[in-house]
Amino acid sequence: MKIASSLLLMALGATPCPASLVWQIRDLALKTEIGQETAVAVFPFRNAGDQPVRILSLDPSCGCMAAEPGKWVYAPGETGEIRVQMALAGYVGHLRRSVAVETDDAAQRFVELTMTLDIPEPVAIAPRFLFWRVGDAAAEKSVEITVAEPAKTSLAGVTCDSDAFTAALQPDGGGRYRLAVKPAGTGQAVDSAVRLKAEIGGRPQIYIVYVAVK
Secondary structure, three states, rough: HHHHHHHHHHHHHHHOOOOOOEEEEOOOEEEEOOOOOOOEEEEEEEEEEOOEEEEEEEEEEEOOOOEEOOEEEEEOOOOOEEEEEEEEEOOEEEEEEEEEEEOOOOOEEEEEEEEEEEEEEOOEEEEEEEEEEEEEEOOOEEEEEEOOOOOOOOEEEEOOOOOOEEEEEEEEOOOOOEEEEEEOOOOOOEEEEEEEEEEEEEEEEEEEEEEEEO
């Protein structure tokens, strides 16, 4: 009887305790707009246990992110949230970033909160590199430029870092442009950068197309 009682107590003691913090969501998808500078994700939770839970640390996966809780200690039954902010400058396309949350909850010390972002490309440029071979004809070549939202984005013009090339921006209508580039000659190797000046959501932006004779 004593042996059976001991085994029962051991079995009960081995039963895992449920985690105290119950998260409403751990993976959040966000859509952003052209010109948007930051994205914010909020991850709410509740302390469903019978002991206070302390948040020990928040570790974002990227230096472009900042994360903070409403406070650091939550009593039983109390609700809270982790607020994550990400700077969007320089990013386009589909991104996935996360924050590792460490608490003193013995049943679940670590939780990963993930935010997935779709960041539109305000100005699409193809190709980003033009080249001519030494001795080729100094013929004009072009780059196709498409502005996703013309109401929020304007192209102010182009400049070239070297007089070995000339560049001109030609609108084709409907947010489409043609960047025409021509070398002064192809007698020797030379390279340069053509800089496209844009204003996106009121903020200046520079796009670069590399050109070379080689």
